[in-house]
Amino acid sequence: MATRSNASSLQISRETRERFVAATEGVIEPAAHAITERLVALASQTGNSRDMQENRDGFLAFQSHGAAWVAQSRQAWRKALASSSSGGSSSNSLRLELIGDDVVETNILSSRLAQTIQDKASFELNDLRLRIQHLEGTSELDAKDVLKPEAFAKVLVDQWLASGLSRELWTKVQDQMQLHMVDGMVKAYKDANAYLISREVMPEIDLKSFVRRTGSVNSGAAGLGGSFAASHASGSASMGMTAQMPQGGRGGYALPAGSFAPAAIGVGMGRGGAAVSSADAMGANGGSPLLVARQRAQGVLLNLKRFVTARIGGDITQHRPAVGVSDGAGGPMGMAGAPAFAAAIADAEVAYQAAASQYVVGDEATAVLQATVDLRRRSAELKKRAPTTADKATVEIVALMFQAILAEERIPFSARVWFARLQMPVLRVAIAEPEFFGTLQHPARMLIDRMGSCVMGFDAAAISGSALEGEIRRVVQVIEQYPETGQRVFKLVFDEFVAFLNKYLTQSDTAQKVMSVAQQVEQKETMAIQYTIELRKMLNDMPVREEIREFLFKVWAEVLAIAALRYGPQDEQTVMLKRSASDLVWAASAKPNRNDRTRVIQDLPKLLQRLRQGMTLLGIVGDAQEQHIKTIGATLSDAFMSKTEAIPQAKIEAMAKRLANLEDFVSDEGTMDVPLDAASIELLLGVDASSIEVVPDTGTKVGEDMLAWAHELQVGNWFMLDHNDRVSQVQFVWRSERKQLHLFASSDGRSFLIQVGRLASYLQAGLLVPAEEETLTVRATREALAKLDANPERLLN
Numbered sequence: 001m002a003t004r005s006n007a008s009s010l011q012i013s014r015e016t017r018e019r020f021v022a023a024t025e026g027v028i029e030p031a032a033h034a035i036t037e038r039l040v041a042l043a044s045q046t047g048n049s050r051d052m053q054e055n056r057d058g059f060l061a062f063q064s065h066g067a068a069w070v071a072q073s074r075q076a077w078r079k080a081l082a083s084s085s086s087g088g089s090s091s092n093s094l095r096l097e098l099i100g101d102d103v104v105e106t107n108i109l110s111s112r113l114a115q116t117i118q119d120k121a122s123f124e125l126n127d128l129r130l131r132i133q134h135l136e137g138t139s140e141l142d143a144k145d146v147l148k149p150e151a152f153a154k155v156l157v158d159q160w161l162a163s164g165l166s167r168e169l170w171t172k173v174q175d176q177m178q179l180h181m182v183d184g185m186v187k188a189y190k191d192a193n194a195y196l197i198s199r200e201v202m203p204e205i206d207l208k209s210f211v212r213r214t215g216s217v218n219s220g221a222a223g224l225g226g227s228f229a230a231s232h233a234s235g236s237a238s239m240g241m242t243a244q245m246p247q248g249g250r251g252g253y254a255l256p257a258g259s260f261a262p263a264a265i266g267v268g269m270g271r272g273g274a275a276v277s278s279a280d281a282m283g284a285n286g287g288s289p290l291l292v293a294r295q296r297a298q299g300v301l302l303n304l305k306r307f308v309t310a311r312i313g314g315d316i317t318q319h320r321p322a323v324g325v326s327d328g329a330g331g332p333m334g335m336a337g338a339p340a341f342a343a344a345i346a347d348a349e350v351a352y353q354a355a356a357s358q359y360v361v362g363d364e365a366t367a368v369l370q371a372t373v374d375l376r377r378r379s380a381e382l383k384k385r386a387p388t389t390a391d392k393a394t395v396e397i398v399a400l401m402f403q404a405i406l407a408e409e410r411i412p413f414s415a416r417v418w419f420a421r422l423q424m425p426v427l428r429v430a431i432a433e434p435e436f437f438g439t440l441q442h443p444a445r446m447l448i449d450r451m452g453s454c455v456m457g458f459d460a461a462a463i464s465g466s467a468l469e470g471e472i473r474r475v476v477q478v479i480e481q482y483p484e485t486g487q488r489v490f491k492l493v494f495d496e497f498v499a500f501l502n503k504y505l506t507q508s509d510t511a512q513k514v515m516s517v518a519q520q521v522e523q524k525e526t527m528a529i530q531y532t533i534e535l536r537k538m539l540n541d542m543p544v545r546e547e548i549r550e551f552l553f554k555v556w557a558e559v560l561a562i563a564a565l566r567y568g569p570q571d572e573q574t575v576m577l578k579r580s581a582s583d584l585v586w587a588a589s590a591k592p593n594r595n596d597r598t599r600v601i602q603d604l605p606k607l608l609q610r611l612r613q614g615m616t617l618l619g620i621v622g623d624a625q626e627q628h629i630k631t632i633g634a635t636l637s638d639a640f641m642s643k644t645e646a647i648p649q650a651k652i653e654a655m656a657k658r659l660a661n662l663e664d665f666v667s668d669e670g671t672m673d674v675p676l677d678a679a680s681i682e683l684l685l686g687v688d689a690s691s692i693e694v695v696p697d698t699g700t701k702v703g704e705d706m707l708a709w710a711h712e713l714q715v716g717n718w719f720m721l722d723h724n725d726r727v728s729q730v731q732f733v734w735r736s737e738r739k740q741l742h743l744f745a746s747s748d749g750r751s752f753l754i755q756v757g758r759l760a761s762y763l764q765a766g767l768l769v770p771a772e773e774e775t776l777t778v779r780a781t782r783e784a785l786a787k788l789d790a791n792p793e794r795l796l797n
Contacts, residue, residue: 009135012199016132017146020192021081024152025074027184031177032070035062038176058169069163076155080146109170110150110157115507116178117149117185124189125149131196147192149185156181291705297440297778304397304437304785311795312389316397317438344385345431346483348378349424353480364413371420372406375399382427383797391431392796398427400784405448405776410456412463418476422448425479429487436487443490445777447475450497452776454716471500501716505733505745526738527561538655539585543645545635548588551628556581559614566617575660580610582656584632588639589647597640604636693750695723697757706760711739713759718771719744721752721762729771 039062042055118125129141144151156177160170170177197203301317308316355374379399386392402423406416429444430436436444451472455463463469475493482489532553539549560581563574587607591597608629615625638644713732721730721744730744730752742759744752754762762768774782788795 006137009137012196012201013132013135016192016195017081019195020188021077021146023188023191024185025077027181027188028073028077028156029070030184031180032066034176034180035173036066038173042172058172061165061169065164069160069165072159072163073156076159077146077152080144080151080155083144105167106157106161109167109174110153113156113174113178113181114148114150114153117153117182120182121149121186121189124186124193128189128192128196131193131202134202135196152181152185294440297774300778300782300785301438301440304781307785307788307792308393308397308795311792312393314390316390316393316434338387341382341385341387341391341431342428344382345424345428348382349428349480349483352378352424353421364417368406368413368416368420371417372403375402375406375420375423378424389796390434394430394434394437395427396795397437397781397784397788398423398430400787401777401780402426404780404783405452408452408456408776408779411452412455412458414464414469415451415455415472418469418472419448419451421476421480425483428483429490432486440775440778443487443494445775447490447494447497448777449775450494450501450714450716451475453714453718453772454501456718456772456776467504471497471504498715502734505716505731506743524558524561524565526740527564528558531557531560534658535581538658542585542647542651542655543589544585544647545588545638545644547631547635548584551632552581552584555615555618555620555628556584559618562617563614576610577614578659579656580607580614581659582652583607584611585647585655586649586652588632588635588644589652590642590644591640592642592646600636600640608632693723693752695752695754695758697755698761700757700761702757702760702764706764707756709763710742710756710760713742720769720771721746722767723752723762 039055039059043052043059045055046052125147128147132141132147133139141148146152157170161167305315305317352374376399379395383392383395386395402420405411405419408416411419426436426444426448429442433442436442439445455468455472458468475497478493479489535552535557539552556577559577560574563571563577567574583603584607587600587604591600611632612625612629615621615628620628635644713735715732715734718729718731721728728746728748728750730746732742733745734743735741740756742754742756744754746752759768773779
């Protein structure tokens with residue numbers, strides 16, 4: 001393609017957006033007609049009188065305001081085009097704000113529509129994103145770019161509400177909305193790509209150009225950039241290869257329910273004599289349950305190493321020497337990168353992919369059986385062509401591991417079909433990177449374990465055809481497409497899968513609302529604690545009555561926190577409430593001169609009104625509010641008669657100045673205790689917390705190791721929760737930003753919001769235990785070792 005000037009490139013990208021907006025604008029009116037037909041049908045239905053009235057009201061409302069919605073949406077969409085950035089990333093920083101339920105629910109509506117569009121148009125959207133980024137020389141589209149599905153969805157929902165239509169009515173017609181919008185958006189994305197191709201903008205997108213290779217199979221070849229990740233995002237957040245690997249074994253190695261006592265540690269690790277002693281598993285006579293679980297898992301790998309080393313005379317967990325070095329068993333030990341063998345693996349992988357593509361649709365149980373037989377046959381052929389005993393052993397061990405994985409009945413068949421396709425890529429990695437057998441933190445192990453721990457909690461019906469199954473399929477296909485990149489592609493898709501889980505598990509309306517409220521409770525309580533600390537510092541050397549101190553510390557600090565989060569720290573209302581604190585301190589000091597007394601008389605009604613406003617914001621109303629006002633009034637009366645001590649005006653002004661910029665002096669470091677209960681949630685936002693089982697801290701002391709375990713639980717893992725003498729299977733779906741609140745969802749639709757201290761104590765008491773005793777690859781390795789221990793000849797046959 002001829003070199004294109006920057007101005008020309010920007011002109012093409014601008015024309016692409018204009019064509020895209022024009023195309024998508026055209027789907028609004030047809031959608032409105034479809035909505036009208038839907039509402040007419042609903043209004044014609046008979047049944048419950050209340051439902052009939054609501055349906056008629058909905059029809060009349062859209063008849064009155066539907067045309068305005070169409071016009072306003074078109075206008076807003078064109079305006080969005082005018083303000084849309086032509087390149088670069090958004091400079092808007094994330095603001096932590098307390099938002100009302102109405103905003104949260106509005107965001108949920110637009111997010112649901114955007115996600116539906118993105119799911120259907122993922123490939124076209126990703127191609128368009130790459131082409132636009134290529135034109136503009138950027139790494140990502142602007143957050144408000146009109147090419148993003150969420151931009152169009154937000155315009156439609158915002159203008160729906162602005163035109164006088166209700167969220168409830170949107171919910172009734174959203175299926176019709178999605179049906180018409182999605183098809184139109186997919187076509188618009190296709191047309192945009194076709195237009196760019198006609199202008200010779202990346203006519204063919206070769207994803208391999210995003211992979212930089214060093215040319216060495218053993219080195220695992222080189223990095224994958226952010227564009228590679230973005231091109232495979234398909235609705236999940238993409239992360240570049242520079243992201244840090246989990247440290248300290250943060251792979252989520254589950255603790256068996258019966259393994260809390262040291263006496264149970266390490267016994268029966270293998271079968272048929274393959275057991276590991278307690279000392280091997282522990283390396284000591286005690287340890288935290290998290291440490292015990294990791295050491296038990298590491299013990300399985302240690303036993304495998306011992307078994308294989310005793311039979312081939314070499315360590316399969318270490319990189320082998322170059323070709324020609326004897327392994328002591330009649331052959332060279334270091335041919336892991338032998339071209340002929342590498343080619344044989346590649347051929348087997350391609351052949352299996354071709355065969356496997358035939359089974360994905362149809363009888364999945366039969367497909368898994370066929371996959372097992374086919375993979376066993378191909379493994380036997382590869383063993384014959386393996387140049388070293390170490391390579392033969394590697395082929396056999398990987399084959400046995402995947403036999404165990406494919407036989408795992410708790411993995412739905414539809415997911416097992418895709419797990420099967422990972423055997424050859426994993427074999428390639430295990431040959432090139434023998435540390436696969438020596439560490440629990442190898443990216444290939446971590447990916448399989450994470451996917452396994454997630455799907456084993458769902459039934460087959462919940463997985464089949466779901467976005468989760470689609471993401472597993474995408475992950476496998478990406479790995480298959482880039483076989484030369486070694487563990488790096490596994491790490492890339494592991495990061496992407498984790499990012500996907502964080503969205504997928506919290507996409508329900510209930511989870512979104514719980515998360516929103518919980519996050520805001522945590523932010524509000526954290527700020528209240530810090531504001532209290534700062535108020536104490538300000539009043540430390542001031543002669544302020546105890547009644548006023550207590551009111552400021554216990555009430556007004558929370559008022560300031562909730563105001564700062566709801567309105568913003570420098571909003572007019574928040575600034576007014578901050579000023580009220582210094583005004584109250586001044587009003588409560590002695591008034592020996594006439595001017596001060598006159599000022600108090602003039603300002604007191606406004607001050608009391610602001611105090612009432614603040615307490616109402618916090619939910620303190622009625623008798624409780626009157627009691628506070630009565631106590632403050634009595635103190636101010638004493639001040640009026642100079643029965644309190646005087647405070648210099650300079651100190652009052654200094655306090656007012658510090659309060660005005662209070663956020664500059666606070667941080668959340670060291671803030672651990674966040675008060676939490678159902679009442680605080682309801683008072684905060686008026687949300688009915690009856691559907692949320694709030695499990696707050698009780699003050700029970702727990703060890704640091706238990707808190708560490710609580711902090712390291714992985715989103716997506718399943719647990720058995722024994723709460724109030726009722727055992728439920730729950731999935732860990734969300735952790736708050738400050739790691740204080742944890743949300744678990746049960747299979748029957750209930751939610752458990754558990755504070756970190758209580759979570760740690762539940763782990764310590766065995767009231768919350770992992771549903772799976774071991775991760776998938778550790779269990780598969782154990783079962784492979786048991787077969788080898790019973791039939792050691794098969795290792796090299």
